[in-house]
Amino acid sequence: MDIEGTILTGRDFDPVRGRVVVEDGRITAIEEERVESTDVVLPAFVNAHTHVGDSIAKEAGAGLSLDDLVAPPDGLKHRLLRAASDDDLVAAMRRSLQYMQRGGTGTFLEFREGDVAGVRLLDRAAEGLDVDPVVLGRGSADVVDVADGYGASGARDADFERERAATREAGKLFGIHAGERDDEDIHPALDYDPDFLVHLVHAGEDHLDRIEREGVPAVVCPRSNLVTGVGFPPIETLAERTTVALGTDNVMMNAPSMFREMEFAAKLTDLDAPAVLRMATVAGADIAGLNRGCVEPGREAHLLVLDGDSDNLAGVQDVVRAVVRRAGVSDVKRVVLP
Incomplete structure (x- = not known):
C-alpha cells in the first residue's frame, strides 16, 4: 500500500x-x-491519558470541584459509574472510541475503573474497532493480570505498593496521578518509581529536578486542568526536563480530541508546532513502549x-x-x- x-x-x-x-x-x-x-x-495520534468510562456522564457536574467530580470512591463520576448498567457503559464508551478513531487517534492510554470487570467492559467496547487501547486497570492488584498495567489515582488516596510490585513482576506499566490538586503527592508518587506521572500542575523546582534526574515522563492534560480550576501545567518547563505527552483526560469534561488538545496547548504556550505534535504522537508511544x-x-x-x-x-x-x-x-x- x-x-x-x-x-x-x-x-x-x-x-x-x-x-x-x-x-x-x-x-x-x-x-x-x-x-x-x-x-x-x-x-x-496517541492520546496519553483518558478516562473513557465516564462517557456515560458527559457534561455532568458543572461547577463542582475536582474532588466532588472525580475523587474516589464517591466523586460524581464514580457514583454515576456504579449506577450505570454494563450495557449502557459499553455503549457510551464505544461512542467515544469511534469518535477518537474518526478524529485520528490510533492509540490511547486508559485509566480504567472497575477492576477486572471494568477492563472486560472496555474490551467489549473496543471490539471490532481499530483504535488500540493501552489499558491501565484500577482496583485490586489482580487487574494487572488482564490489563496492560496499573493506573493509580494518586499517592494520597491509597497505598499502591502491591499494585506497583505486580506491575514490576509482570513487566507492565505503572502510571499515577500527581500534582493535580496541590504539590503534596508528587514526591510520594515518585517514590513508587512510576513509568510516568499524570498532570503535574503544581510541580515545583524540587519536583522538576527529581523528575529530570530520575527520567520520569509526564502526561499533561491542560484543557481538563482549566475546566476543573486547578491551574495550568508547566508544560514548557517540563518539556525542558523530560518526555511530555498530551492526554485529554475525562470524557465527562472534554471531548477526546487531540486536535483540540494540541491547539489549546500550542496557543497557551510558546512551544513550537513540532514540539506539540510530538506530545500528541511519538511521546505517548514512547511512554507506552510502542513502535x-x-x-x-x-x-x-x-x-x-x-x-x-x-x-x-x-x-x-x-x-x-x-x-x-x-x-x-x-x-x-x-x-x-x-
Missing part, C-alpha cells in the same frame, strides 16, 4: 513530498518524488491522512503549524490503523 502527499517525517515532522510505502502493517520506505496528491500524512507515533521506516503504520485541500487547510504556509493549531476532525480523510 502506498500513501501519497506531503509526509511529515521523523520526530521533527520534516515535510517531504512523496509517498509512504506500507507492507504488512509497517512502514518500509518513504520515497521522495513529485506527486499530485494534496493530502497530508502524519502519525496517528509507532512517527513516520519513518520500521515503524508500525499507524497513520493519519488529512485533506490538504479542505476549505480549512487549503493555502496553508506552514503545514506542521496548521496541523497543530488549525486542523480538526472535519479535515480527516483517512485513518490507517493496521
